[in-house]
Amino acid sequence: MASIVLGVSGGIASYKAAELLRLLTESGHSVRVVPTESSLHFVGAATWEALSGQPVQVGVFQNVEEVPHVRIGQSADLVLVAPATANTLAKAAHGLADDLLTNTLLTARCPVMFAPAMHTEMWENAATQANVETLRSRGHVVLEPAVGRLTGVDTGKGRLPAPAEIYAAAVNVLAGREQDLMGRRVVVSAGGTREFLDPVRYLGNRSSGRQGFALAEAAVARGASVTVVAANVSLPRPAGVDVVDVVSTEQLREQMHLAAADADAVVMAAAPADFRPAEFVDAKIKKTADGVAPQIHLVENPDILVELVAARTSKRPVIVGFAAETGDATASVIEHARAKLARKGCDLLVVNDVSAGKVFGQEDSEAVLLGADGSVTQFAHGPKSDLAHQVWDAVVQRLD
Incomplete structure (x- = not known):
């Protein structure tokens, strides 16, 4: 298990770091908490010592013989600052070191991750955004704050992501993935769209959004700036991701075109409805006395993936599609998928065989990746x- 430094800076969200500490220690990691002086106004040193089982200090002149301002950072496998205030981000970006936490950040040779928490105005301030950009350019992971x-x-925007989300992001970073998406902006769609028949009924599908959210979490761990367009996803939001919620295929289409305009890579993992009712009925459709069901006329929805491919003016963004397929009397799953890849024109197509209830809503998956270059x-x-x-x-190979 890993040796983790949990830095806690002075904000009201400090109390949430106690839950994050519990998640880290219960999964077997050794965690040393390094708070700032101001953070102790919110959560005291006794709490951190009791929960971590390790001593707590904030200055560099305690236990000088152990040279803590150097040793702690040198021995860490991960330095995680949660919450990270605007002040702490500024100090880290400019190399200031006036307490034990900022000294630890300077001496760390391991991955460093920040989970910011502050008021919206502070997060959106040009100085803070410049500091975040500087830290990311150095290979550090800076999560996007949550909205709430x-x-x-x-x-x-500025709320600390949920401790479970920060923990999941930290696990990804500890897995040792290269920061090969650093400086890249990626867009992922997730979930399944709904097309309403009346105020209470809709046409939909079984997509849960799990794969889309997993793609987003993985991209964050590899250093990307990530936007997820989520269609009716009820899962916890991935830490460090901008999430745009949509309902219908038309809303998904609009937001994907907006987000993809300046993206390096787009992964269309959502399952848009192929068809929608030709008309929306304002009142709930009632059963009839003669028992005859109403006839519902459908029209075809636009093909978002085809439109995204057509909209790009160069080889950017790299575009990945997903195909949930079943075989039939005319062709196998892969044969259907090859035809779809040719029709869509994307660079890569992830093919899921969804027959017999597989993949949708499951924790695990299996797939075949087809490339426009003929790769399988x-x-x-x-x-x-x-x-x-x-x-x-596969996306990184094509970006490079």
């Missing part, structure tokens, strides 16, 4: 997170 309730009545890669049955990294491996 802040201190008092304020609501907006078989992905063995395993966690969707593993498949996500294998997809990004």
Whole structure:
């Protein structure tokens, strides 16, 4: 298991770091908490010592004989700062070292990860954004804050991601993946769209969004700036990701075109509805006395993947499609998928055989990756997170 330094800077979100510490220690990691002086106004040193089983200090003049301002950073496998305030981000970006945490950040030779938490105005300030960009350019992982309730009545972007989400991102970083998407902007769609018949009924599909969210988490761990367009996904939001929620295929289409305009890679993992009702009925459709069911006329939805391919003016973005297929009397799963790859025009197509209830909503997956260059890669049955990294491996090859 890993040796982790958990830096805690002074913000109201400091109390959430206790839950993050519990997740890290219960999974077997050795965690040393290094708080800032101001953070102790929110959570005291006794709490961190009791939960971590290790001593806590904030300055560089305690236990000087152990040279903690150098030793702690040198021996760490990961330095994780949660919450990271605007002040801490600024100090880290400019190399300031006036306490034990900032000294540890300077001496660390391991991955460094920040989970920011602050008011929206502070996060959006040009100085903070420049500091974040600087840290990311050096290979550090800076998660995107969540959107939600802040201190008092304020609501907006700047909320600390949930401890479980930060933990999941940290696990990905500890896995030792290269930061080969650093400086890249990627867009992932996830979930399944809904096309409403009336105020209570809709046409939909079984896509849960698990694979899309796994792709987003993997991209964050590899250093990318990630936007997810999520269609009716009820899963916890991945830490460090901008999430745009949509319902219908038309909404998904609009947001994907907006997000893809300046992206390096686009992965269309969502399952848009192929058809929608020709008309929406304002009132709930009632049963009739004669028992005759109403006739519902469908029209075809636009093909978002084909449009995204047509909209690009060069080889950017690299575009990946997903195909949920079943074989039939006319062709096998792979034969259907090859025809779809040719029709869509994307660079890569991830093919899932979804017959007999496979893949949808499951923790694991298996797939075949078809390339426009004729390549074929078989992905063995395993966690969707593993498949996500294998997809990004193929994308990175084409980006380079």
